[in-house]
Amino acid sequence: GSVSDMLSRPKPWSKLTQKGREPFIRMQLWLNGELGQGVLPVQGQQQGPVLHSVTSLQDPLQQGCVSSESTPKTSASCSPAPESPMSSSESVKSLTELVQQPCPPIETSKDGKPPEPSDPPASDSQPTTPLPLSGHSALSIQELVAMSPELDTYGITKRVKEVLTDNNLGQRLFGETILGLTQGSVSDLLARPKPWHKLSLKGREPFVRMQLWLNDPNNVEKLMDMKRMEKKAYMKRRHSSVSDSQPCEPPSVGIDYSQGASPQPQHQLKKPRVVLAPEEKEALKRAYQQKPYPSPKTIEELATQLNLKTSTVINWFHNYRSRIRRELFIEEIQAGSQGQAGASDSPSARSGRAAPGSEGDSCDGVEAAEGPGAADAEESGGPAAAAKSQGGPAEAAAAPEEQEEAPRPAEKAQPPPTSGPPAAADDADGEGRARAAPAATRPRAPRTARGPCQTPPPRPAAGEDAATLSRSAAGGGPCRARDGADRSSALPSTSAPAAARRASSLQSLFGLPEAAGARDSRDNPLRKKKAANLNSIIHRLEKAASREEPIEWEF
DNA sequence: TTGCAGTCAATATC
DNA sequence: GATATTGACTGCAA
Numbered sequence: 001g002s003v004s005d006m007l008s009r010p011k012p013w014s015k016l017t018q019k020g021r022e023p024f025i026r027m028q029l030w031l032n033g034e035l036g037q038g039v040l041p042v043q044g045q046q047q048g049p050v051l052h053s054v055t056s057l058q059d060p061l062q063q064g065c066v067s068s069e070s071t072p073k074t075s076a077s078c079s080p081a082p083e084s085p086m087s088s089s090e091s092v093k094s095l096t097e098l099v100q101q102p103c104p105p106i107e108t109s110k111d112g113k114p115p116e117p118s119d120p121p122a123s124d125s126q127p128t129t130p131l132p133l134s135g136h137s138a139l140s141i142q143e144l145v146a147m148s149p150e151l152d153t154y155g156i157t158k159r160v161k162e163v164l165t166d167n168n169l170g171q172r173l174f175g176e177t178i179l180g181l182t183q184g185s186v187s188d189l190l191a192r193p194k195p196w197h198k199l200s201l202k203g204r205e206p207f208v209r210m211q212l213w214l215n216d217p218n219n220v221e222k223l224m225d226m227k228r229m230e231k232k233a234y235m236k237r238r239h240s241s242v243s244d245s246q247p248c249e250p251p252s253v254g255i256d257y258s259q260g261a262s263p264q265p266q267h268q269l270k271k272p273r274v275v276l277a278p279e280e281k282e283a284l285k286r287a288y289q290q291k292p293y294p295s296p297k298t299i300e301e302l303a304t305q306l307n308l309k310t311s312t313v314i315n316w317f318h319n320y321r322s323r324i325r326r327e328l329f330i331e332e333i334q335a336g337s338q339g340q341a342g343a344s345d346s347p348s349a350r351s352g353r354a355a356p357g358s359e360g361d362s363c364d365g366v367e368a369a370e371g372p373g374a375a376d377a378e379e380s381g382g383p384a385a386a387a388k389s390q391g392g393p394a395e396a397a398a399a400p401e402e403q404e405e406a407p408r409p410a411e412k413a414q415p416p417p418t419s420g421p422p423a424a425a426d427d428a429d430g431e432g433r434a435r436a437a438p439a440a441t442r443p444r445a446p447r448t449a450r451g452p453c454q455t456p457p458p459r460p461a462a463g464e465d466a467a468t469l470s471r472s473a474a475g476g477g478p479c480r481a482r483d484g485a486d487r488s489s490a491l492p493s494t495s496a497p498a499a500a501r502r503a504s505s506l507q508s509l510f511g512l513p514e515a516a517g518a519r520d521s522r523d524n525p526l527r528k529k530k531a532a533n534l535n536s537i538i539h540r541l542e543k544a545a546s547r548e549e550p551i552e553w554e555f
Numbered sequence: 556t557t558g559c560a561g562t563c564a565a566t567a568t569c
Numbered sequence: 570g571a572t573a574t575t576g577a578c579t580g581c582a583a
Contacts, residue, residue, distance in 0.1 A: 170571060185562055187573055200560060200581090273565050274576055293558085315577055322559065323575085 144212075145204045153193040154333055156210050161190050167220050169227065177226050178213050179206045192326045195333075276316070280306050284316050292321060 164174055175186035189206055196204065213219050276284070287294065287302055294302065294317065303310040 172571075181561095182563055183572075184564065184574080187571095188562090188575095191573075194560090198560095202580095203561060206561095275566075276576080312576075316575095318558070319576065322561095325559095 141205060141208060142201070145201055145208045148204065148208055150196045151204070151207050151211055153196050153199070153207050156207055156214065157190045157193045159214055160210050163214065163220065167224070169220070169223050173223060173227055173230065177223060179209050181206060192330050194326060195329060198329070274308075274312055276308070276312075280308065284313070284320070288317065288320055292317070 160174070163169070164171065170183075171186040171190070172183040175181040175183055179186060179189075181189070193207070194203065196207070199207070216222070283306055284302070287298075291298065299310055299313045299317070302308075303313045306313070
C-alpha cells in the first residue's frame with residue numbers, strides 16, 4: 001500500500017523528511033543498479049548490499065533527478081573520496097565503517113575541494129576556501145549523512161577536541177576548513193553535541209565530517225598545513241597592506257579575513273548587538289519558569305517591563321528553550337556515563353537508549369531527577385536565585401497565589417497532580433502581580449509593575465499573563481518551586497515512551513532521593529534549567545492533550 | 556503562524 | 570589569541 005501510494009503520489013523532494021526520502025534513495029539506487037540485493041540497512045548494521053558510497057549515490061541521483069550542480073568542478077574529482085574506499089557494494093555498514101574506521105579520508109573538504117580553484121598550493125594564501133564542501137562534495141556528504149548509521153556524537157566531539165588540543169589546532173581553523181562552520185558554532189558543537197537521533201540531516205553533517213576527519217590518517221597534517229598557509233597568507237597580506245595603504249581586498253575566501261586586518265568600514269551600519277543585563281536575564285528566566293511559552297501578550301508585557309524589543313524577548317525565549325534542551329541532554333549523558341560504569345562514553349548511543357523517544361523523555365528523566373526539589377532548590381536556594389533579593393520573602397508571600405496561577409498547578413508542594421491543566425493559574429495572576437515590578441525593572445525598565453496587570457487570559461497556557469510572569473520576574477519566586485512539581489506530574493506521561501525509561505523517569509520525577517540528593521551543588525543552575533524544561537514539556541503535553549484529555553493523564 | 560534547528564557573528568571570558 | 574556565550578537570523582515543518 002505504501003509503495004503504491006508512493007509511486008502514484010510521490011511528494012516533492014523538498015517536502016520529504018529524512019525518513020520520507022529514504023524510499024526514494026532506495027529506488028534511485030535500485031534504478032541505478034546499485035541496490036543489489038537485499039535491503040538497504042539503513043540503520044546500519046547489517047551489511048547490506050550496496051550503496052557504494054554516497055558519492056556514488058550522488059551521481060546517480062544527480063543524473064536522474066537532481067538538478068544539477070552544473071559543476072562538478074574539478075574538485076569533483078576529488079570527491080571520490082568518500083566512496084573510494086569502499087567500493088562497490090557496501091551497505092550502510094560500509095558507511096559505518098567509512099565513518100568509523102580509518103579509511104581514506106574523505107576529504108571532502110579540505111583538500112578535496114579546495115583544490116579546485118584555489119589550490120595553488122602554495123600560492124597562497126588564501127588558503128582557503130573555507131568551506132570544504134562545495135558542490136559535488138557537498139552533496140556527497142549529504143548523501144553520506146543520509147545513509148550514515150548512528151554515530152556517537154559525544155564520542156566524536158570528544159575525540160576531535162582531543163586531537164585539536166593535542167595538536168594545538170584551533171577551532172576556527174578546524175571549523176572553517178573541515179566543517180565549514182564558524183568558530184562559535186564549532187565551540188558550541190564540541191561542547192554540547194546533540195545526540196544523533198535528535199539531529200536533523202543538516203545537523204548531522206558536521207558530525208559525519210568530523211568522523212571522516214578523524215578517520216583521515218593525515219588529518220592533523222593537513223590542518224597543520226592549512227595553518228601554515230594561513231599564517232603565511234596573513235603575513236603576506238599584512239606586509240603588503242602595510243606597505244601599500246590598504247590593499248585590502250576582501251580576500252575572497254576565507255579564513256583570514258576574520259582577523260586580519262580588514263577594517264571593514266561599512267560595518268558601521270551594523271546594528272549593535274543587544275546585551276541583556278543580568279537582571280534582565282534573571283527576569284526573563286523567571287518568566288520562563290512561569291511560562292516557557294509565553295503568549296504574545298505576555299511577551300509584549302515582558303518587553304515593556306524590561307524595556308526590550310519584543311523580538312528580543314521572543315528570541316530570548318527561543319534560544320533559551322533550545323539551549324536548555326541541549327544542556328539537559330548533555331547532563332543526561334554525563335550522568336549516564338558516570339552512572340553507567342562509564343564504560344561507554346558514547347552519549348549518543350546512550351542517549352539513544354536512555355531517551356530514545358522524545359526529548360521529552362530524556363529531559364524528563366533528568367529533570368525529574370532534580371525535579372521537585374531541584375526546582376525549588378534552585379530558585380530559592382540556588383545560587384542565582386539566592387542572589388535575588390526578591391526571592392526570599394517575596395516568594396514566600398507569593399507562594400499561595402502562585403500556586404494557582406501557575407500554569408503548572410501540579411506544583412510539587414501543594415496542589416496535587418490533580419489539577420490537570422495549568423489553566424487555573426490564570427486567575428491567580430491577578431493577585432500576584434503586585435509585586436511584579438521590581439525585579440524586572442531595574443535597569444532600563446522603568447515601568448515596573450504595571451500593577452495588576454491584565455486579567456488573565458482564558459487559556460491555561462496562554463492564560464498566564466504577564467502579570468504572573470512579571471511577578472515572578474520581579475519577585476522571582478514562588479512559582480518556580482511549583483514548576484518542579486508540576487512538571488513532574490506532567491512529564492511522565494509525556495515522554496514516557498518506553499516503559500523502562502518511564503520508570504526511571506518517574507523515579508526521578510518524583511525526586512527520588514538518589515537523584516536529587518546526588519546532584520551536587522553545581523547542578524543548581526542545571527536544575528533550574530531542568531525545571532524550566534519541565535515546564536516546557538508540560539506545556540507541550542498540555543497543548544497536545546488539548547484540554548480535553550488532561551484527565552487521562554495519570555502520573 | 557509558531558516553534559525549532561542550525562548558524563552566524565559580536566562579545567565575553569579565559 | 571583561543572574559546573565560550575549568546576542575541577539574532579534563516580529555513581523548515583507542522
